[in-house]
Amino acid sequence: MTALNLTHDPAARSWVETANAPDADFPLQNLPFGAFLRDGDARTGVAIGDRVLDLKALHATGWLEGDAALACAAAAGGTLNPLMAMAPRYASALRAALFDMLSASGTLATRVREHAEALLPGMEAMTMRLPCEIGDYTDFLTSLHHTERHGRYKGLADPLPPAFKSLPIAYHGRASSLRVSGGEVRRPWGQYRDPDGAVRFGPAPAMDFELELAAVVARGNALTQPIAVDDARAHLFGYCLLNDWSAKSIQWFEQVLGPFLGKSFHTSLSPWIVTEEALAPFRKAPPARAGGDPPLMPHLHGARDQETGGLHLTLEARLSTGHLRADGAPAIVITQTHLDNLYWTFAQMVAHHTSNGCNLRTGDLLGSGTISGAADAARACLTELTNAGKDPLVLPNGETRTALEDGDEIVLRARASAPGMVSIGFGACRGRIAPALPWGLAA
Structure with a gap:
């Protein structure tokens, strides 16, 4: 388990004033890693308030020493994968050094402030990239409520798959179409059944979002060598928000395998x-399994995971329509949920994924599946919000939705919090639905 240390000190404040705002996503205690373009050059950096500490520029100063210097050098090449592949102590040493540099009372704070223009460009000027190179993407199905509801919508006699409570179900997603937050999500073409039951080919009529959390693999495992559940989190570098955009009309017609x-x-x-x-202060026990649920298989049961496999993490989705934006109205919160609504922990996902000897690699992405709860708001x-289209979602301006329309924008956010600690955020994961292209034309 990751122990609490100086970088979690709730009394610490940054000399970057925007990091000290009560609702800041990126206070001094967070320091998340990302990738961006600066003057056309691929860089990596760490977010602090509304700025980004440029790791390539920091490496060039030669100020760091020991493991922190080695970690910064690994990240200075424009991608986080080399840093992620190192033993956890290297990223931890870099985090501690950055905390000192950005702390109001840090030993290197004065030096960094003197070179802030070169080292800490504003976040708004950044062109963000995917935070690392992602070779494989596995999406799990770990919310009992999401799974059960969709089973009912499909008219299944038993809405939960037989294996759901015995193992974390997943499918192999498409890594090549992963995109960083922002920009357009183009409505796809595909086959689906129309209301009369006829099979059609055209722009997907039923577009949906799915609010998920994703884990990024740090160090992988060798082929044939499974990862024990209580060792799994040592193989995870961290977490991002994920919107698993879905063309439900296509998905429900095609889905067999x-x-x-x-x-x-x-x-x-x-x-x-x-x-x-960064998430160590917000660790908690995962929700207890219900009475009558099958016992955990040995490879999915770990004492540490049962103590700290969960997180105090709330998540939300907001919807903005073209009419709302034209009227100057804010986006509407349509989902408020909690990570407790996952039936399986990320450590159990890793342990099961590798239980047959499958080898994970640095940069692999593991999606949680849609994080739906029992409550309507979750x-x-x-x-789910419309009961498969039977109960349209009514917005404050009178608009209704049973599916996302062109121009609709979804913004996902999440926040970790615990008593006595500084809460931290994940930033936004956003995308706006764009009209389908004429068939056969490229974007």
């Missing part, structure tokens, strides 16, 4: 990786 074209057209990822170490996709 699992999701395919209804999912592979676009998946959005928030640009900052909140590290496992339904984490539009399909």
